[in-house]
Structures are given as C-alpha cells and as structure tokens.
Amino acid sequence: MAARSYDETSTAATTAVVDIRIKRNWAEKWVDLVDSSKWLAIFFCEAETIKPAIPNKEESRGLKGFWKEFVWFISSVIRGMAQLTWNDNIWTGLGILSGACVGNWCVGICAFIGCCYTTGFPLLFGPPELKPLVGSGIYGLNGTLLGMAMGCFDARASQARTFDEVMLSCCRLFLPLSFMAVFCAVVTQWLNTKWTAKTGIPACSWPYNISMWTWIACATLTTNFQTIYTANPPSAPQYGQITVEWFFRSWMTGISQMMFSLNMWSGFCLLVGAFIGSPSTCFLTIWGSLIGVVTGVLLGMPFNSIIGLGVIGFNPIIYATGMGGQFVAPSLVGFIWMTFGCVMCGILAQLATNLAVLPWGGGSYSVPFTLMTTFMFGLFQEDLVARVPLMPARL
Template identity: 30%
Template structure:
C-alpha cells in the first residue's frame, strides 16, 4: 500500500489536454482544441483539496494505479509546444475575472493549513473532555460469604483509594487493627479478623486482664514487624502477631497478672518474639521448607520465666510452676495392683472444650465453645479438627496413659493435640485420601506422649511444656512431605483447608 502524505493531492482534469500527436495534426484541429480549451476555462471551478483526513473517500482502492496515470498525464502536458503554453498563459492573463476565480497554490495551501489546525483543535478538545471524565467506581456487593474464609473481598475494599473517605491515617489504623485480630486468630491458624474478634470476646469473658495482655503482645509484635520493614503480606496475614499474643498471655499467666509491672516484660519479649520468628524462619522456611510454628513464643517465654527465678522485682507463680505439679505421677502402683482410674462423663466432656481454651491459657469450657465458633467462621474444617484433636488427646491421656482426672478435667493434656490435628488435617497437608486421616490421628497420640516426656524433662527446673510437643511432632511429620498420597501445601500458598482441597 502506498503511503499518503499530508501535502495536497490535487486531482486535475487532464483528459481534455491534447497530446503531442494531436498538436502535430492539421491547423483546423488546433483551432478546435483552442475553442474547447476556452470553454473548459470558463466552467473551471476551484480544484478540490484532498488531505489525509478525507483521502479515503476520494481515492480509489488501487492508489498506485492512480498515481501512475497522473504521472503519465503530467509527462504529456510537459511535451506541449512552447507556443501552445504561451497561448494558454495569455488566455489566462487576458481575462482578470476568470483569473480571480482560479485559486492559486498558496491559497490552497493556506486553506489546507487552516483546516488542519481546526481539526487538531477539535481533536484536542475531544481528548481533554474524555481525559477528565470521572471513571465509574466499582461497586462491591457484600454478602455473608464475604466475611468467611480469609475475607479476600474485604481486602479489595481496603485497597481502594476512597476507603474511609480517602483518609490515609484512618486507613492505616483500620488495616493495623485488622492485622492484629488476624494475629490473634492465627494462634489456631484462622486468618480472619472476625475469628480473632470472637476469640478475644471469649477470652475477655474468662479473664479480661489476661486477654488484654494477649492483645498488647499482638499489637507490639505486629508494630515491630512494620518498623523493621518485614514482608507486608505476612504482616497483613497476622503471621507476626500470634507469637506476641501467646507471649503476652503466657508471661501473664505464669507470673502475677494483677501486677502492673508485667506490662514492661510483655512489651520487651513481644518485640523479641518477632525478631526470633524472623531468624528461625530463615533457617526452617528457606532451607527445610517447614514452618516455625510457635517456637518463637516458646523460646521467649522460657527465657523470661527462667530469668524470673533470679530477678528481684519479678516473680513466677509457684502454685502453677512447681515440680510436683508438672510430674505425671507421684506415686506409681505395683504391677499387680494396677487399676484404671475412674473418669466421669463430665470430666471427659468438660475436658474436651477446656483443652481448646487452654491454647489461650484459659480454663473455661464456654470459652472453648466460643473459640470453636470463631474458627468456624474462617474454616469449618479447622473447627472440626480442633475438636477432633481435643477428643483424641484427652482420651489418650485418660484411658491409655491413666493421667490424673483433675488434669483431664482442666484440659491440660489436649491443647497440644488440638494444634497438631489442625496443622496436619488440612492446613499443611491436603485433606485427600485415608492416609492423611491416619497421620492426623497418629500425630495426636504422639503429641500426648511427647508432652509427657517433655513435662518430665522440664519438671526439675519447674518450666511448663507450653506448645513445644505440638511443634516437635509437626516438624517431624512435615519433613516426610512429598511421599506418595501425602500432598504437602507450599508455605507460600497456605490459605485454609477448603482452598487447599479444591485446588
């Protein structure tokens, strides 16, 4: 295709101009040609100007042929005799009125330039009107499904510039509060702020001072992650908050929570928990591809409780942290006199829900029920496996190991199994096939056995086991990931068990 420039393309009526062969004819034919030429001059009108804007409507599709014909005609006119050219010029000069009716080349060029300027002004005005036209805002229709799971639709609303009327300060505060409550829910793998709010309500009902310590630890650890510029997506998911929550509640529980001096240690150790979590993550996550779980909370709490034995102004609660309270059995019967302990239905049922509350250091079955409800908002599978772990752990401790009924009633031997079943049952493994059910059930039993061994090991120094049995068992089972029929979930793609199953 030939390109069309913005210069004038003038289509002239050249078929009336005689050829050189015709000029070589008889004088009579020349006279006829002159008369015909005069008639053509009288009826001549201004030549149409074809520009780049209207060239498509004036040119034929085959533009190359038109240009060739024009070149041939121009070459023919150039072969006219000089006498004929002078005769034609004289005729144009004789009649001034006719000369005025014929536009010159400069006049056509000025008209074309003015037309181009007018067209460009109209185009710019059209662009400006469309440029500043307000873009229609996307409307989000929220339903009850928007508040379950990880609340991904709510995250899109947070990302809008007009969220909270565009006030940046209010936006940052609101998003920070969202991250804090996600951190409270992440203690039990619930990445949902509503789950964290409901769990916090249950904790406030049981022990409001201990709940506020947990909230303080979560805020401090999350703020520390922001100050140190850690991964923003991890902060938003509450991954830098759950260890601080457990540190605040653990130090307050094993010390004297009524003392206002506990605020200082909670703030210090919550900051340290964020740093330790980052350091352990570089070793376990980047090299072994396994999560550090709550190991940061365990290290920070043990450091403080062990140091409190030497501190002057801080103490530990001797009624809770005593070697006698942490031993499995003080007196062991002889082999021939072995008898099974009697556990009432109330001990078992109350122990099921109390063990769920013991994850947050609360000994109240109603708090455990509220926690289950909060987990159900995020994931029904997580809520189911939390109860499944409480049942299997408590029954194993009672009827397999014969542990005291008071400990069964208090739920002290079920909270680690709760976390183990949640982690293995759909959180870090895809819930597919019967083998994952066997691994989850067997992991719950092994968690109780490890808890008894760690409790006996720490009894001489009077330290609690915390959640270390759950962490150790999950490390062992996560390292066998990749075997047949055990589909592990990548740490970068962890969401909720429902999402893992439908991928």
C-alpha cells in the first residue's frame, strides 16, 4: 500500500514537472507564427530556409500552381535587388526598389526589368540544382546593377521627370536592356562555372562591369542612344570648403549612390530596408559611406564633384556589406581588414577616375570593389592573412 502510494506520488510529481510551461516572449511567439505560415515565411525568412513553392510538376499544374510559382519568382526578383547589400530579405529589396524610384523612376523600373532577366535565365536554361540559389536572389544582383546603371547613364532617361517621359525612356531602353541583361546572365553563369567553382572566389559584380562597359562602348558610337558622358563631357574637378552640412550630405548621398541617385531620401529608404533585413548590414552601409568620405577628404579629392555627389561612397559600401559579415564571419580582425579594403576602394576609385573617366569618359562602376574582393580572397585562401574566418556557404 505504501509502495503504491509512493508510485502515485512519483507519477503525479513527474506529470507536474512535464506540465510546466516556459513563458515565451513576444519575439519567440512571432518567430513561431512566421514558421507556421508559408506566406509569412516567404516575406520574412531567408530563402535558404524556404522550400520551393511547387515541389513537383504534378502540383504545379493549373492556375493555382501558376500563381504560387509567380509569387515565388517575384519574391526571388525582389531578393535579387536586396543582394545589393548582400541580403536575401524581401523587405530589404523593397527598400532598395523604393529608393531607386524616389531618385528616378526610370532607374527603378530598369532595375526591376534587369533583375527579372538575370533571375529567370538560370531557371530556364540552368540545371534544377540552381533553384535554391535563384530563390535567394544571388543571380539578380548583376541584373539590378545593370538596370540601374543603364537608366542612370542614359542621357534622356536621367532627365525624365514626367510620366510620359519616364514611360517613353523605359520603352526605348527595354530592347537594349533585354539584350544586355541576357548577356550579363550568360557571363554570370560562365564565371560561376569557370572561375568560382575552381577558385572559390566569387565573381561578385564582374558580369555587371563587363556588360556595362560593352553597352557604353556601343552606345557611344550610335546616334539613337546618348549617354551622359557624350551629352555632358567630364568637367574639371570642383573643390570647395568642408562644412558639417556638406559632410553629412555627402555621407548620405554616398548611400543614395547605391541606387545611382543624388536624392538623400533614396539612402534613407535603403537604410530602412537594410535594417529590417539585418541591423548589422545597416551599420556597415553607414560605415562604408563614412570611410569613403573620410578617405576622399584626406586624399584631397574634389569636394563638390567626387565626394559631394556621393560617388566615392559606392564601392566602399558594397565592400563593407560584403566583407563585413557575408563573405567573412564577423570578428574584430575581419572588421579591421574590411575597413582597410574600404579605404583601398576609395583610392582605386580615384585612380580609375584619373586614368579613365576624365581622359576618355566612361565610368569605373564597381571595378574597385571587385578588384579588392578578388585580391583579399586570394590573400585569405592562401593563408597569407591569418585569423580571418571565411564563410564558404556565402560563395
């Protein structure tokens, strides 16, 4: 009888222990809600954790399957725009798209079109294994940059203000943008196969640079298209005085230049989207622009033309967001090397300006960033720089 009473007491105590529920805070409840909903997961989670909307062909038949695939594709396109800051969060992509449209509607529309082409190309012509990478938006990065650049550097599109002018400019650029976006997608796939797969070094934005140089060289020799370089030849460097207002404006304009915009509100849109996707990316964006402005001031670069227009901040920002936590694991040593790379991006940008932009027109685009990234990856992989942990999953 005593043994039975002991067993009942022990069972009741065990049951009481099992029934104890840990109180969950609001953040944990929100995570559970997102995990339980496929539609919320599409918008908030990283694409790597999301299964394709249609797992097999049988379920993809019919109108319902089409709309699911369409939503997945649009999500991949917007994530491709978010890859401008090396994130795959859809809200970051929407912030970048909004910032581009705030600066110039042509730039935003062309960026979306270019990203659609470079995202859809590997889905149509690549192996099925590429679908998770396409879903993360990594193939949309170069298409986004190409669309923004073509919309910005076209003389008519850059000056379009009314609805009619914007639509006319976008229609006029649609055909060349389509051809160049497909060419960019082909170059991307070729570099991934011949370069990244063998060396482990990402191609970054080399496809964008190659495609943009090709387009500028062709457009310069035609009469139907006029770039800002031929319409407005490069002028002499303009210097000025350093003030607090000028410094802050140059700092923010450098962030706006990520979307090829001179409007500071474009930069604020990017920062909001980057903060939602990753607060560390938001900080690195601000840090990269700051390093670019400080480097330009210390080197005595033209205040009103190079620094004031934010051009000096473009490459340091891309490098900071990429090497500050996406390609390299966050660490103090990695942060120091990332800052060094940002300074070198500013120096290389000035070098390209003196050797290429001013003498014959054209632009360096993101070449300083790609050169520094390739160089630093070579140092890291050859163990010439110790204690810098790489993140191979990001390659």
